[in-house]
Amino acid sequence: MTVERGRVDRAERTEHPPDAGRPVPAQAVRSEAGDASRAQIRRETAEADRKLQLDRAPPEGDGDGPHPELSERQRDVLEQRRQELTERYSKDYARLSHDPDRGGPNPKGRIEAATALHLRERGLLPRDVDRPPGPDMGDFVATVDGRRQHWDIKQFRDRWPESVREPEGRPYTPAKGGYSSEQFVKKVGEQLAEGRTVILDTRSVRQETIDDMVRIVREQGWGSHVKWYP
Structure with missing residues (x-):
């Protein structure tokens, strides 16, 4: 009987451990809550870091489709990237700024040169991209698969500078380089008719x-x- 009673006692101790039914100490509850809170903070911090890195990275598409409208921050980061490339490849930048359509370097030619360097850096233009030898031949030229290929950059605008305030209710009138559907079709169509790729x-x-x-x-x-x- 003693042995049997001992077995019963051990069984009871196994089925009902000493801590069963006792309240969980407040310190343990606070510890678990603290762990959950810290895990949430880590997740939120990681997400914030991810968004910050995206915000700091130059906005770059794959060339096959447009990048969404740029934020002010994205435009600033993109311009910093373009400036870095013009300084890194200063000789190429000087050469590509020479626009045959305008007889030499000019502000528009420099903008196009920075764009070409950025596209070249991303592998969207060949390494040997250059200006064409004469006017009316597009903006850039290079040899691709043994053939000469021409590109023309078209930049449109529908943003006024921050310093310019449009009168209330005044309709937007495209200025030179401004955007309208008709001008877009005309300008792009003209270049494509010449066998050029339009950027x-x-x-x-x-x-x-x-x-x-x-x-x-x-x-x-x-x-x-x-x-x-971009």
Whole structure:
């Protein structure tokens, strides 16, 4: 009987451990809550770091489709990147700034040169990209698969500088280089008719304009003949 009683006692101790039914100490509860809170903070911090890195990275698409409208921060970061490339490849920048259509270096030619360097850095233009030998031959030229290929950059704008305030209710009138669907079709169509690939620079347009460009490119069947920047 003693042995049997001992077995019963051990069974009871196994089924009902000493701590069963006792309240969990407040310190343990606080510890578990603290662990959960710290884990949440780590997740939120990691997400914030990810967004910060994206914000600091130059906005870059794959060339086959447009980047969404740039924020002010993205434009600043992109311009910093372009400036870095013009300084790193200063000799190439000077050479590519020479615009045959305007007889030499000029502000527009320098903007196009910075764009070309950025596209070249990302592998979207060949390493030997250069200016054409004469006017009316597009903006850039290079040899691809044994053939000479020409590119023309088209930059449109629908943003006024911050210092310019439009009168209330005044409709937007495209200035030189400004955007309208008709001008877009005309200017891009002219270059494509010459057998050139058109690079569409969307740095200075709003999302609604980008959407309109995409619509026209799709309707005109231009998809394989245009590239997008950035």
